[in-house]
Amino acid sequence: MTHDLERFLQPDEIAKISRLELRARKVVDGFVSGLHRSPYFGQSTEFVQHREYVPGDDTRRIDWKVWSRTDRYYLKQFEEDTNVRVMLLVDGSESMQFGSGAITKFEYAQTVAAALAMLVLKQHDSVGAALFDTQVRSIIPSSSRNNHMTTILQGLSVATAVGKTDINAVLRKSAEMMSHRSIVILISDLFCDRDALFKGLQLLRQRKHEVLIVHTMDDQELDFDYSGTLRFEGLEDSGKLTCDPNALRSGYLSALEKFLETVRRRCAGSLVDYRLSRTSENLDAVLSHLLNSRIGMRKK
Secondary structure, eight states, X not given: OOHHHHHHHSHHHHTTOOSHHHHHHHHHHHHHHTTSSOSSSOOSTTOSEEEEOOTTSOGGGBXXXXXXXXXXXXXXXXXXXXXXXXXXXXXXXXXXXXXXXXXXXXXXXXXXXXXXXXXXXXXXXXXXXXXXXXXXXXXXXXXXXXXXXHHHHHHHTSOOOOSOOOHHHHHXXXXXXXXXXXXXXXXXXXXXXXXXXXXXXXXXXXXXXXXEEEEEEOHHXXXXXXXXXXXXXXXXXXXXXXXXXXXXXXXXXXXXXXXXXXXHHHHHHTTOEEEEEETTSXXXXXXXXXXXXXXXXXXX
């Protein structure tokens, strides 16, 4: 990646752009300009794009010219293979308001979702979105039409983060509204009931949807790098606490690691793709992971 591309995709630079559309477009333009002869967008009129080989694929579709250049296996994906539907589920609960850096978790989630929607539409695939807290606040059904990005942006910008997270109800509602097999991408801090979360995820998997999670957390939530006597005010009615953070740091980090390990393990057990993302992280790393994992990759 070039220095300019890294600058475009840094959260502190993205935070300087107030409108979601402009933020997302800056991310996508920088990301796409760095792909060149990438596995995501085809350069030939014979096919639309490549996707990385996964066990069980037809080896006759391997592009050996790409292998000779990259020493990695990619399959040619033709026009008829790319009819993919993507549903973006963005957590808009109150805990997503938190941000110790240039951008809050909610702003990060909005930007990732909008950028993904632009990339999916660039590939002439279908994308929809839903913004939720205790209930789904806005629903945009999947579409690939030319003006659909405007509708997506309006839905993602419907409100700031408020309320608690009733994740099972949200995932059940999402499953009910998707009549075709889709790639479901949940962007959330996962501050919710874990049993309810995985009950909803299992429902999506039972209905043959592929599920990816972008677990969005702030640096301070992950590092707990505080000092001095501080007063912590919990979001979503979780109370207040005045304390010395140094006295809590070891116990907090231990509890955090147990939480993350439980989420990772249960995602793996449910065949859900999981990625932990810091809000300080370069956004192109998140997009690359999601594209490498599923988007535009195989016919459903």
